Amino acid sequence: SPLNKIPGPWYAKFTSLVLKWHEFRTNRTRYIHDLHLQYGPSVRIAPSEVAFASAAAVKEIYCSGGSGYDKTEFYNLFKVYGRRTMFTTLNKDDHAKRKRILADRYANTNIVRPQSLDGIAERAGNFVNRCFQTNSTIVLGLHSYAFDCVTHHLFHPHATDSLLSSKDEEIMREVTFDDSLQNRLLQFYWPTGHKLFGKILYLFAKPRETPLADGFVLDTCAQTDAAPFTLLNRLQGPDYNLDNLDIAAECLDHMAAGIDTTGDALCFLMWELSQPASIRYQKKLQDELLANPGASFDRLPYLDAIVMEGLRCFPAIPMSLPRYVPPGGRTIDDFFVPGGTTVSCQAYSVQKMDQTVFPDPNTFKPERWLDQPNKGDAERKRLFFAFANGGRGCVGKHLALAEMKMLLQAVYSRFTTLPDATMRPEELEMSDQLISSRPAGQRCLLQTPESSSSSVNARHRLSPGLPYVSASLPQLTLSLASPFKSSPSVCSARPLANRRNVPSVKVTFTLIQQTALKRSTTVNTAIMASLVNVRRDESDPFYRYKMERIQTKIEGKGNGIKTVIINLTSVAQSLARPGSYLIKYFGFELGAQTNLDPADDRWIINGAHEAVKLQELLDGFISKFVLCKKCKNPETDVHIKDGRITLDCKACGQRCDVDLRLKLSGFMLKNVPKKTKLDKAERRAARKAKQNGKGEENGSGGDDNSDMASPNGDDNGIESDDDALTRKIKTEAQILENKAVEIKDDDWAVDMSEEAVKARQQQLPGEFKQKLVLNGEDEDEDVEGGGNTVYDQLGTWIQEQTEQKGGVVNVDDIDIYVKAKELGIESKHRTVLVLVQTIFDENICAQIGKRAPMLKRMITSERHEKAFLGGTERLVGQLSEEGTDMYDKVVKILQLYYHHDLITEELTIKWGSKASKKYVDLATSKKVRKAAEPFIKWLQEAEEESDDDDE
Numbered sequence: 001s002p003l004n005k006i007p008g009p010w011y012a013k014f015t016s017l018v019l020k021w022h023e024f025r026t027n028r029t030r031y032i033h034d035l036h037l038q039y040g041p042s043v044r045i046a047p048s049e050v051a052f053a054s055a056a057a058v059k060e061i062y063c064s065g066g067s068g069y070d071k072t073e074f075y076n077l078f079k080v081y082g083r084r085t086m087f088t089t090l091n092k093d094d095h096a097k098r099k100r101i102l103a104d105r106y107a108n109t110n111i112v113r114p115q116s117l118d119g120i121a122e123r124a125g126n127f128v129n130r131c132f133q134t135n136s137t138i139v140l141g142l143h144s145y146a147f148d149c150v151t152h153h154l155f156h157p158h159a160t161d162s163l164l165s166s167k168d169e170e171i172m173r174e175v176t177f178d179d180s181l182q183n184r185l186l187q188f189y190w191p192t193g194h195k196l197f198g199k200i201l202y203l204f205a206k207p208r209e210t211p212l213a214d215g216f217v218l219d220t221c222a223q224t225d226a227a228p229f230t231l232l233n234r235l236q237g238p239d240y241n242l243d244n245l246d247i248a249a250e251c252l253d254h255m256a257a258g259i260d261t262t263g264d265a266l267c268f269l270m271w272e273l274s275q276p277a278s279i280r281y282q283k284k285l286q287d288e289l290l291a292n293p294g295a296s297f298d299r300l301p302y303l304d305a306i307v308m309e310g311l312r313c314f315p316a317i318p319m320s321l322p323r324y325v326p327p328g329g330r331t332i333d334d335f336f337v338p339g340g341t342t343v344s345c346q347a348y349s350v351q352k353m354d355q356t357v358f359p360d361p362n363t364f365k366p367e368r369w370l371d372q373p374n375k376g377d378a379e380r381k382r383l384f385f386a387f388a389n390g391g392r393g394c395v396g397k398h399l400a401l402a403e404m405k406m407l408l409q410a411v412y413s414r415f416t417t418l419p420d421a422t423m424r425p426e427e428l429e430m431s432d433q434l435i436s437s438r439p440a441g442q443r444c445l446l447q448t449p450e451s452s453s454s455s456v457n458a459r460h461r462l463s464p465g466l467p468y469v470s471a472s473l474p475q476l477t478l479s480l481a482s483p484f485k486s487s488p489s490v491c492s493a494r495p496l497a498n499r500r501n502v503p504s505v506k507v508t509f510t511l512i513q514q515t516a517l518k519r520s521t522t523v524n525t526a527i528m529a530s531l532v533n534v535r536r537d538e539s540d541p542f543y544r545y546k547m548e549r550i551q552t553k554i555e556g557k558g559n560g561i562k563t564v565i566i567n568l569t570s571v572a573q574s575l576a577r578p579g580s581y582l583i584k585y586f587g588f589e590l591g592a593q594t595n596l597d598p599a600d601d602r603w604i605i606n607g608a609h610e611a612v613k614l615q616e617l618l619d620g621f622i623s624k625f626v627l628c629k630k631c632k633n634p635e636t637d638v639h640i641k642d643g644r645i646t647l648d649c650k651a652c653g654q655r656c657d658v659d660l661r662l663k664l665s666g667f668m669l670k671n672v673p674k675k676t677k678l679d680k681a682e683r684r685a686a687r688k689a690k691q692n693g694k695g696e697e698n699g700s701g702g703d704d705n706s707d708m709a710s711p712n713g714d715d716n717g718i719e720s721d722d723d724a725l726t727r728k729i730k731t732e733a734q735i736l737e738n739k740a741v742e743i744k745d746d747d748w749a750v751d752m753s754e755e756a757v758k759a760r761q762q763q764l765p766g767e768f769k770q771k772l773v774l775n776g777e778d779e780d781e782d783v784e785g786g787g788n789t790v791y792d793q794l795g796t797w798i799q800e801q802t803e804q805k806g807g808v809v810n811v812d813d814i815d816i817y818v819k820a821k822e823l824g825i826e827s828k829h830r831t832v833l834v835l836v837q838t839i840f841d842e843n844i845c846a847q848i849g850k851r852a853p854m855l856k857r858m859i860t861s862e863r864h865e866k867a868f869l870g871g872t873e874r875l876v877g878q879l880s881e882e883g884t885d886m887y888d889k890v891v892k893i894l895q896l897y898y899h900h901d902l903i904t905e906e907l908t909i910k911w912g913s914k915a916s917k918k919y920v921d922l923a924t925s926k927k928v929r930k931a932a933e934p935f936i937k938w939l940q941e942a943e944e945e946s947d948d949d950d951e
């Protein structure tokens, strides 16, 4: 046989039993990969079967003549309701006919339609919300997310909501948690035996049964009002003559194709990004997302690199895609292969074999997709086989990529994920199924490890448990040391039939809240995927006014059924309107009762109302009560005075009246909102800066590194106000009288008698008390068993890390937080005192922004805030003593603290009014306050003016 020339193990010439044995052991992919490593990119794996792993072979087998060679009867196993779908058509012509009907529904232009993307974004929001809504163990999956997204694309408005509804989740579970591999393999290899002994086989090899999914799809396909962008709408077109069963079969096939693939791929990525070796990539991703709030998911190069690398290392369909060599035979990779031979490539090997294109192939390195963009780019893409290639490649590719990117955007814009230490690599081995692979353990249980303090929750307006996520994700195959390499022996030791005996794996992903981006009137948080333009008729992805898409949760039953708007506060803030206006508006429009001022941030409308419907109603609210009537800009202030409601446009200056006949107008007249101090302070600063109208050069104190400048220089609405603020403060600083600060020893001070100081010092460990000057903390009743030692340990550890990593900027927030948590002091105010002295240096102004999310999470009370300011005094004093004059920077530092919500007006004013010996000597304390005076004065004036405004 000409196949004898192809390298491979000797037994492959005579028998396919070894290959089959590996298939039954869920280890086919790894087995073939090992053969490739041993014999090269062309390997004979059975008497009539050859595996290839080169770009040339991919091109020949899958792309020649458009869609490559015909599929083998292996695909009969995937027939649905006895019908052939696009996926299961074997020859080119049948395939082309079906593909012509439905391909345009998967074209990128259709995927990026607002209605299509809205559905995905809503599900990404549901995923995030579901994770953060509970403080008890919950079971949910990225599979649910993928399921809801794909059914949205197939059936909207009849999509599932398995992230919100347990009934829908059951359907997803039925499709995902399928154990029919052995049964189906027997059906393929021994069809007669399968027919004769089918019932007996069922006893130990379950068939695939999906009654719930069948029922759901059949029922849904009977609907005739599917949205124009959906597959169902297309298949029901009169020109195509498809009967109901054909339509349902095609839909069910696509539904199944869209769940495990996207779900597992995402799960892998989140897991990998959470590993110590990859946390830096997670950080980079977060940096990109935070620097580009609201950016469209397909304009983020690092996100793209992450997704590509994830799919390269763990292709959700890593296995062989078998095809028949056409009659007459073909030459593949220089070997003549006779007609009728089964040939295939598997993504797992294609994407790893050529080390000139993918050096260090088993390591997750997103950078390889960015490095030298032109060099090797074409080769990398030629060898990217996760979605296969040619005319029969994955039709759902654009949908899958949109889903993956939008979910990662939604999660990593706000959170950091870390794995639980109990996770064992062998629990994540790859388990091959018929064509896709899944994690051997098949499920991960994620749970809320602990609830956060109420003050943190209050700050973030989310339910208890916010900083931690509770989620169930399917597991993935990787090991900590070498994430993508897993040992075949471990894998083969775990037969799929024993799956029920595999202990369920418990994984905890700790999600740490990231920066909530602050913008004067528009974007408050950066949940990119769940953001929507304030004007939804505005399709420009760069439209700067965004808000979170409305998220709802239906609770209760019967008469008690109600809709909770999970994120109403955030939406209202983005519109700069009180939440009570929005909820009341919904109430009026729906004729339903609402609650107006929920202490727990649970905004409720009686009855069940879909988020989509509320989003539409919100458009009405925005048009009537937010948008400027002249220029349609949403940046308007509401003025309610003398029985009139006016919208004052900040963009064009127009003042227009709101129609008083509207029901909500009556409500507004009776409920005039109080302005917040921060709003007023910012407005006032902007106004005064405008009056000054100079754009002073000395504005920022020459601090080019200021984090206030957006990295890409965009005018994103944050800088303008802050620059105005800085300019204003600095201008005032110049004209301030040089009067002395009033110094009093006050309630900030502690007993500084020699005796007391000595007593305190006894508690401190030797070395660190000098370094960090941790004395003066004697009133700290919450010191733990180790006394100051733990704080000392934290400080020393940060300093060591700083040395090891060549600078404090390289010490990661997450590592610091984890260390503090490990020492049990992440919530202590002393920790903040230690941090401020160790994570900042003379470049503090450039460092604050980066550290703000972590600090914000840790500064949870007045006490913390005092420690934070005290630590800053020490830092300023100490650095100045060492020769870097830091007093000049005090205003800027405070302003940045204020901007990032790390300090409050009241406490800062109080702090500034009285020097104290608590943290530094009196002279230093006076000097710091003197330097802070312009900022304090500005805060005071802002407050006074606000009070005037209120009157």
Ligand code: HEM
Pocket (backbone or CB within 6 Å): 086, 087, 088, 099, 150, 253, 254, 255, 257, 258, 259, 261, 262, 265, 315, 316, 317, 321, 322, 385, 386, 387, 388, 391, 392, 393, 394, 395, 396, 397, 399, 400, 435
């Ligand atoms: C990360 C996610 C995904 C991956 C890695 C993936 C991968 C693949 C691969 C490798 C194939 C070729 C299979 C073969 O030739 O035997 C394929 C085909 C297919 N995929 Fe996907 N897929 C993904 C998501 C989706 C989604 C979301 C859908 C949506 C509906 C989908 C629908 C299909 C269909 C219908 C086919 C058959 C195409 C044809 O025969 O022309 N896939 N997919």
